[in-house]
Amino acid sequence: MTNSPQTDGIVAGRLDDATLAAHFDDLYPILDDHEARVAADRCYFCHDAPCITACPTAIDIPLFIRQIQTGQPDGAARTILSQNILGAMCARVCPTETLCEGACVRNEAEGNPVEIGRLQRYATDGLLLANEHPFARAPETGKTVAVIGAGPAGLSAAHRLAMLGHAVTLYDTRTKAGGLNEYGIAAYKAANGIAQAEVDWLLRIGGITVKTGQALGAGLTLDGLKATHDAVFLGIGLAGVNALNVPGEDLPAVQDAVDFIETLRQTGDKASLPIGRHVVVIGGGMTAVDAAVQSRLLGAEHVSIVYRRDRGAMSASDYELDHAATEGVSILTNAMPVAISAAGVTFAYTRSGPNGLEKTGETFTLKADQVFKAIGQTLKGQPDALKTQGGKIVIDAAGRTSVTGVWAGGDCATGGEDLTVTAVAQGRDAALDIHRALCP
Amino acid sequence: MANLTSTFVGIKSPNPFWLASAPPTDKEYNVRRAFEAGWGGVVWKTLGEAGPPVVNVNGPRYGAIWGADRRLLGLNNIELITDRPLEVNLREMKAVKRDYPDRALIASLMVPCVEEAWKTILPLVEETGADGIELNCGCPHGMSERGMGAAVGQNPDLIEQITRWCKQYTRMPVIVKLTPNITDVRLPARAALRGGADAVSLINTINSITSVDLDDFAPEPSIDGKGTHGGYCGPAVKPIALNMVAEIARDAETRGLPISGIGGVTTWRDAAEFLSLGAGNVQVCTAAMTYGFGIIKEMTAGLSLWMDRKGLSSVEAVVGRAVPNVTDWQYLNLNYVTKAKIDQDKCISCGRCYAACEDTSHQAIWMKPGRVFEVNDAECVACNLCVNVCPVEDCITMEKVAPGALDERTGKVVPAEHGDWTAHPNNPMARAAE
Known part of the structure; x- marks a missing residue:
């Protein structure tokens, strides 16, 4: 390891291998059997449960949680997968706080929903890791x-x-x-x-x-x-990806966040990935958060997400934004980029006007040796x-x-x-x- | 500060919490620890005849059921009486009593139903300085197969007989411990009273199989693939014990017979409930086996604080306070009309009340748009199921319909006076109005 978070420019190997391995391991480990039973016991088995309605795939959540509680996580997995065959990934990436867990009546009771996402993962991972496929094909239709x-x-x-x-x-x-x-x-x-x-x-x-x-x-x-x-x-x-349409967008240090995320996912040796000391991510969605957090995890010293509207308009969930903040990402809102140079990104402050977003006239410049665009895909x-x-x-x-x-x-x-x-x-x-x- | 000192059939102890005859009281080491922790008394684990001691199984002797977080709700055991020589137990009892004269020390006894057996053991026990004896007429496993324990407790004549022998051959107070594995607990209690018992204690454990191993198809606890019924105890049995205590407390024949209440006492509240239903003190086992002897501190502190708040200055002031309110169904006031009421501010919209009422009861809860749940007074029979299944405390309450107001379900005005089954027009045995 020759570099550190304080090394200037876009360089690889800012952190040692052990730190990187820990950074890119599971965000939350899987529940163990006992934790799962305790978590499952919190489900009230609601009548016409709101969590089912909130799930785009309409998984029978109270049923699968009850199956976990009665000691049959594989049965629970079947219940989940019969509605959502990608239940294992959804358990990891669903914004549960706005879907099933957001609808959980426990929020009303005590501000703390049943951990539906983690329970779903407990059930589906078990079946996946056992490499058991629970469904069989109907006879060939010839179609x-x-x-x-x-x-x-x-x-x-x-x-x-x-x-x-x-x-x-x-x-x-x-x-x-x-x-x-x-x-x-x-x-x-x-x-x-x-x-x-x-x-x-x-x-x-x-x-x-x-x-x-x-x-x-x-x-x-x-x-x-x-x-x-x-x-x-x-x-x-x-x-496709949207363009910023500001001067300096063509600089080599300016990249699409989706490309960065893809490269990161496909690279086993995270120490080989170059990352800036000062990273600026432009956008307000999950892609912006994933790029910003992973920049920090690779060892970038200063990472900011800058979004042109206010925080309430960001499509990233509060949960994701809180996670980013915990990882040391600065979240700046009401600022739009007006120019990018080798020194950094200049932003104009914005406010809502009668004709939509307008600049206040005030600007500031964030130091940046690397810039990620995450302003939407097309x-x-x-x-x-x-x-x-x-x-x-x-x-x-x-x-x-x-x-x-x-x-x-x-x-x-x-x-x-x-x-x-x-x-x-x-x-x-x-x-x-x-x-x-x-x-x- | 409320006075927790207890005098039970003349036996004094600094508080009304005794450890029941069971594994925690099997030897000097445990009992000294119990007394150091603050327990008011112990009933020493049941002694048998002199000679070769009983043997226990060498596989698991306990089985259990748990809540989701492994909270122990019920425990079952197939342990027999003490498996240590009689003389060792007697020597240790004497040493402990000498060092803890202010604590109650009771000897639990179980010997064959022959006069000579009782006549022989009683002087030996008396010599230890023990404060009293408890006759184990309740152990439901193993010993009962040999004509002792529950086999005696299920036969009122035998209870009367051995009680009489004990009263004849010892000056120590005699407590008869009853089995719940019987249809009417008043019969053995009356038998004990006839035999001259100073008190009864109950309940002993309940015949039970805690679970079945579904791989081996063997009942738990399983010994080499086989199981036998054990004695069930712990929080799960408390309601059964409370009822049996109350039955004896309010029985015309046994009323006033001192009762040592046993069965799932885990907290000060449990103890207060037993006392109020007529128990003069309580005995604890499973709670100590689950949490250790230290729980006595919560029990004594809790009982004392509650008594202070209630203005009850002594244990005697608590004993039996609820007994007058235990009655037969036929005397319950049928003119007492209540309706469920859902507090919309507390309701979390889980719908459990609706599912319970709609599927299994009286279709008296409406589910309105936006998951709003409301009671339909015209259908509500006040069964209380919604209250019981609601996960939020005090969200659903039973509200009394004032006398003079209309009961929407019956279309009748609620009478102000008491009216029960004994005088109900539908009762063919109804007494004529005087």
Whole structure:
């Protein structure tokens, strides 16, 4: 280790290996059996439970918690996975405080919900680590479905279709399946290769052929897929990124946060990753938080998240922002970048005006030898034939696009928030609709 | 400060908390520790006849049930009476009593139902300086197969007989410990009284199998794949014990017979409840076995503080205070009408009251939009189930319908006067109005 957090510039090896290993290990370790039983005992088994309503995949949460409490975590896992096949990753990345745990009546009682996320992980990890796949395929239907994009939406759709007896070909542009679970989430949320383990486990259903390195416009066309398959599902995510449109954006020290996060996830030796001494992350979502926190974990001395509106408008959850603050990230709001130079980023203070956001006229400059842009991702590479709205492929409640025989779901499609769990729900529901269409 | 000193059948102790005859009182070492910790008395673990002592199993002798956080709720045991030689126990009892003259020391006894056996052992016990004896007519396992313990306790004639022998051959007070494994506990209590008993103590443990190992299909605690029923004790048995104590306290024949209350006493509150239902003191075992002897400090401090707040200056002032309020069902006031009321500020909208009432009771709770739960007075029979299943204390309460007001369920005005089954028009045996 030749460098330290105080070394100027963008350098690798700011922290020793042991510290890095600890930094990128599981954020919260799995509950042990006793902890799980105690945590499960706190569930009231509510009538028409609000947590179920709050879950985009509508997992029967009181049931699975009761199954843990009665000593059958594998039974609990079946309950979870029958609704949400990516239950293990969702247990890690769901913003539970705004979903199931946010709806838990224990909040009203004592401001402390049942730890649904951690209990879900306890149940699903057990089954995953035992490499037990609890579902079996229905007899072959003879129908074929192309699923484009092996992220949460595509995997969910593919699994459900395969389970229903269809032959699925799952295409992805990258070398590994998993989508954002594999490439777009902080390493400490998916430690120990859990995303790939989950994909491998999911594929054990059978009937799914994975073809990587193929994308729409890069070897695949919608017409071609339609001609060779009985149905097509698109779960292509948001592959584009927004630009800042400020002077200096082209400097080599300015990067997309998604690329940084991806590289970090795909690099085993974290000490080899260069990071700045002074890092500025521009944006207000989960991507900004993941980039900022991981910059700190790599050894950056000063890391700031700067967002142009106020804190309430940030799409990152309070939980995530609190975590970032705990890791030593400064969170600055009501400031938008106006120029980037080798010295740093100059921001203008903002306020809400009659015509939207306006600059107050005051500026400040943050020292920065590395800048990450995390100001949102955009739909890219979607077939022209599909109707879009607000940068998303338009789908109906069943996941149907404007083109017959083509379904879509996940971040690329309208409806719901851009969450893993929403993508899983849309993929699953589209699969069910495809099944109804193919086998009426 | 309330005075906790206790005099039970003439036996004085600094507080009304005795350790029950059980493993914690099996030898001098434990009993000295108990007295140092502050226990008012001990009932020494049951002594048997001289000669080769009984033997115990060498596998597990306890089984248990737990709450989610391994809180021990019920304990079961298949241990027999003391497995140490009689002379050793007697020597140790004498030494302990000599060093702790202010504490109560009672000898629990169990010998065969022959006069000679009792005649032989009583002088030996008396010689130790023990304050009294307790006849173990309750041990439900092992010893009962040999015609002792619960086998005696289930036969009122035998209880009367051995009690009489004891009263004949010793000047020590005689306490008869009763088994709950019987249909009507008043019968053995009356038998003890007829035999001349100074007091009864109850309950001994309840026949039980705590669980079944579902791999070996063996009852727990399991010895080499087999199990036998054990004696159940601990917090889970308290309600059963409270009722049996009250039954004896209010029985026309046994009323006034001193009772040593036993069964799940874990806190000062449990003790206060036993005392108020007629127990003159209490005996504790499982709580000490779970938490150690140190819990006596909470028990004495708690009882004392509660008595101070209630203005009750002595243990005697507590004993039996609730007995007049224990009655038969037929005398309960049918004109006392209540309705459940849900405090909307306290309600956390879990809906358990709704599920319980809708699925299993009287469909008297509405679930309104926004998860608002309200009681429908026109259907509420005041069963109290919603109160019992509600996770929030005092969120649902039973509110009395004032006399003169309309009971929406019956459509009748609530009468002001008492009215019970004995005079109810539906009762064919109703007494004619005088």
